[in-house]
Amino acid sequence: MKEECLPQGFSWSGHHCGLKSDSNSPDYSLIVSDRDAVVAGVYTQNLICAAPVNLCRSRTPGTQARAIVTNSGNANACTGSRGIQDAQQMAADVAALLGIEAEQVLVMSTGIIGEFLPMEKLIPASAEGVGSLASGLEAFLDSANGILTTDQGRKTAGSIVETSQGIVRIAAMAKGAGMIGPNMATMLAAVTTDANLSQESAQQILKRAVDKSFNCISVEGHTSTNDTVLLLANGVANSLPLTGDDLDKVSAEVEKTLIQLAKQIPADGEGATHLIDILVQGAASKADAKQIAETIGSSNLVKTCIAGNDPNWGRIASAAGYAGVQFNVQGLKLRLNGMLLFEGGEPCPFDAEKVSKSMAESESVLIEIELDEGAEEARIWTSDLTTAYVVFNSDYHT
């Protein structure tokens, strides 16, 4: 993330307010636009969704957003009507301090499910958050730290696009280590840009980019109650709303930025030692390709053999076989890190030591499935499954 990618007209802050027990661990984050910004949102499909998700759903898409306030350490999920009041209060406190309307503030929360927010900590947190807002890289990184839960590291990505109306900047942050961590929860992301976008364009661009990025990753496939991706576009960089080629360029760049950001999540999956990159080609439809990729990517037997650098391709082939997609098994080819292991219904002779060594040496292991059904493809990214994941998620929390 380079300073030059920071969009103009935004300020950020992040600090520790006491929701997490470790005082070195930031748990409050603020993003503020100097002027009214177009806002778009994409949310969890879980029926049981958190109070801040309900709040954001009612405020997006929109044209007058000014701020995103995020807390980590508590998801404010399964908290009933009091949870809704607390989320509204978080927005109202920030709004009062900034002199704006409560409805101009979006809220994200991540952390433990089923406990009420400690508002006595969040009220002073807002004052400190607003007081420490700044526009430089350090403030942006503080803000990106403030949304983390069990993540090993901060997740940011940025980009610059040249348009006919001048340079546009995109800076994004995300969190997520398990879809729901041990006590913690959720994938959250905030994308800021100084591009001038209409409300419709912003929502379309975000939806399309999320489909190609965050919707293609998993750690363990457990859809959270709080998943939220927000886009704020304040238009400072362009005098008129972008259209045509300019819009396409910005759209492509948002997509690239979100893919870069999304891949950091399974790479940093709880206890993960490999990113697993799964490419399915030659399918009759995109839906078929994605179904096979997701079935392989959610198999614990595949995830454990990748963790063990074991080229146990039978587990991968059999996962493809129970994906619920019809295909001719004779036409299936299976490659691991580029080496062909299974073709025409029979095992290929291969140097197991060599394949294993290549897995051990890669941070990212590539599984390729080639079918003989058509020309459609899909790609997903997931984490391997290690004992560290289980230890992490078995810890008694209550």
Place this chain on the structure above:
Amino acid sequence: MKEECLPQGFSWSGHHCGLKSDSNSPDYSLIVSDRDAVVAGVYTQNLICAAPVNLCRSRTPGTQARAIVTNSGNANACTGSRGIQDAQQMAADVAALLGIEAEQVLVMSTGIIGEFLPMEKLIPASAEGVGSLASGLEAFLDSANGILTTDQGRKTAGSIVETSQGIVRIAAMAKGAGMIGPNMATMLAAVTTDANLSQESAQQILKRAVDKSFNCISVEGHTSTNDTVLLLANGVANSLPLTGDDLDKVSAEVEKTLIQLAKQIPADGEGATHLIDILVQGAASKADAKQIAETIGSSNLVKTCIAGNDPNWGRIASAAGYAGVQFNVQGLKLRLNGMLLFEGGEPCPFDAEKVSKSMAESESVLIEIELDEGAEEARIWTSDLTTAYVVFNSDYHT
């Protein structure tokens, strides 16, 4: 498994023939009926299915079966045309020794995928297997041992039913620790009875019982290439085919026996410390209830918190929420070992230490979801997820 449950007119054997490296570990099993028996079969839904599954599919249902030969240590899956020949050879060798037709023999295999069967070991194995056939309990248990792979313990169940035509006996054996184990594979089961059943009744009874038993369990949801359940009914106990009440009684008893057998599989799941018993009630349809139960049961986050005796009900509620079934969240009640934790969209006050203690003290943890949508229900059984599972399945095998 009591000796009195052993059906008449059957003999069994099991021994070590060298497919598994541990010479104390039986890997060959034989079941023989003295006379032609009705045979029924239920198989894996995986597109990529093993050679012995293809062989059995072509021979069931039928009326002239005489034997089931099973090997463990090698699944004979993904082995192309040579695999088919090898499975046929296994049946033919047993048939020649017994003086019957090859088509009267069924074959099951379980073990590593993608390697050819070592026929030089299986040919002498058949001679030894046929030579040591006997009709007592010891021989039955030898046979039940011979089908195991990574199982910690033998899995058997038996029952007796009184019919108007005299006593009928049912004895069944199964294997399965992971749906696909580390090097090993599959759930296999063989059910023997001396009931006199028509081919149609046998197939119906088996299908119905499998739906209520083996189709309700999982370890990690990875459908194997080799899953097979066979029923042999040789009719020795009754002079005429059973009908009416007699048939219903036998059907109910086969179902009870298979449920008893099936629950032993996740209880002995690789590394498992708890059986997880998931009951969903009040659903609009049975399919909805099962979908929710299976989504909860396949969540690693649920499985790890049960392993850790952590009453982290947020993970359970959120898994219900992303199951893809519409329901009113306000009407959901969630109980863990009988204690109410979540109701009306809000957490219930509960003694976390007490719930945790009750989990720690139970071999089987009961998750109950009550919806307010209708009167349908479903029940499934699965394993918790421990570090031992991951260690077991990450071991480099090739």
